[in-house]
Amino acid sequence: MAALSKVPTRAFGKLGLELPRLGFGLMNTSGTYNLPPPDSERLSLLDHAYSKGQVFWDTADEYGDSEDLLGKWFAANPEKRKDIFLATKFGIRIIDGKLNPSSSPEYCRQAIEKSLKRLGLPYVDLYYIHRLDKVTPIEKTVQTMVELKNEGKIKHLGISECSAESLRRAHAVHPITAIQIEYSLFCREIESPKTKLLETARELGVAVVCYSPLGNGFLTGRYRTVEDVSGPGDRRKVLPWYAPDNLTKNLVVLDKIAEIAKAKGITSAQLALAWLLAQGDDIFPIPGTSNSKRLDENLASASVTITEEEEKILRQLANEVVGERFQSRTGFAYGDTPPLE
Template identity: 65%
Template structure:
């Protein structure tokens, strides 16, 4: 069985591999938006995703048990490894027991890059991953040094393709000069179009270089699914979304009204709000991929069905205009590591 043939596929960057243009973000299955899936359910969920042709899987060393569970799935299904395009990441370091408040920090140094891939491959039980991202740039390491380390990993057969996440246009250009970058993973949705701005210029630069965009949080951290109506909906144990500016008191009420307008358009087209949001993203170009995350089969099926819907140019513009009324900045803008630059060599 080859899942790549079952969903619309596009080239991941100039001369890149053909992969499904809708992937599966696996952060949520390991927690963050609520309690993580029990291991047995997690493994069954991966089975179901594979059977539906969803074979572009996105994880990271930061996603709790995600790599470990994936390792068990691949051990149980060694013949299916060739069908799965697997991406993982390094660069966000976490110490939940830190007493000095330093629970998270960034490290994109060459030394940590090598340490991180060895640990990821051990957890995954694999000799290589298809795509390796710098999850965040630490703003201390020249990007050229990071990419040189990743090129060495590629030459050793431990990774196949190189990606960046939340980088600046300048960092992307400098990285691409060292070695072709296949894609940039960045937040992109009808609620978050920062990469399009003339100030950021990331989408423009990526297209100039032939670099694909992999959109994370394409459903606005679940807000564009239409299921979040109040603060109580993001207050369950393990759900960290209460800190998102869009969902803060005073903002959430206004933003729910925006989602309701989008829901009305979706209903008129026989779509769910989530499908409308994903279809809108796909209309932005064939170089745009999306990795909505879920841990529920019915949501997975809903997301996958979005690739079959088409929007007219007028509909795309109407949706964009409505979404511009959203109140609140995106969360990454508060971290200090969005669209990160790095020092010169």
């Protein structure tokens, strides 16, 4: 996989994989924060990512037409499939405007068949349970995923937004390669003694993939009002950080972070990503963008060094941020499941 040499790599779990420190989150290429650009622009962005060695791609069946878009790219570039480590997910369903996950064995099988058809591929490299449904014992879901692996449809197993106990139970059925969780300077619950998720992942040798590593763009400092995130299709206006009682205090923190970044000659986004990378070689942020220049900016963060003093100051500043993360309001964060009977 020659393209990987252009981006620093680390061991991805304990199963012999080496992946880029920074993955490419594809949620926003299909219009989560705005209306999706034309296919020509999005396919060009994928070309650019590949040319830069950004070949750890992360999508999901619920990210609009993302899997269809990838299917078009792979159809046009079949020789490059071997260089891409592709992750997708199943389990999130929106019914009548409400989150209604399913991690049942039956839905898992239906979902992978639909994903593979949309992607035009015989397999994906990493398949995540996107959300646990609180109904299906995780052992049953993982056993179905093992069957899919044996059938050659997936190569590695992952879980998103799980509890430490769910991870432990899943890992007892089959080694879990990666968990995916919201982790950023402003979202550090994974580290806490209450969740014990980071501790458990490290005990088991499971890679930690960090979604929303830039706080849905908030940590970039470019979005300073609710109006900045109120364009067509933009979901971010509901983030608690933008609530009127919180925003003024949070902007003070963002401005102090920007001062640190400016003194280092980098952007706030690069500082936030570099901070996350400094938390350990098992940490893999997956920032998303629909802009090739932002993609290059994100990749450059891999060469930024965070000093011990900067680490201390950044954590102190982050402690001043007010407003919970949005996922905690859904009822499916750090998900658990019933015991297997």
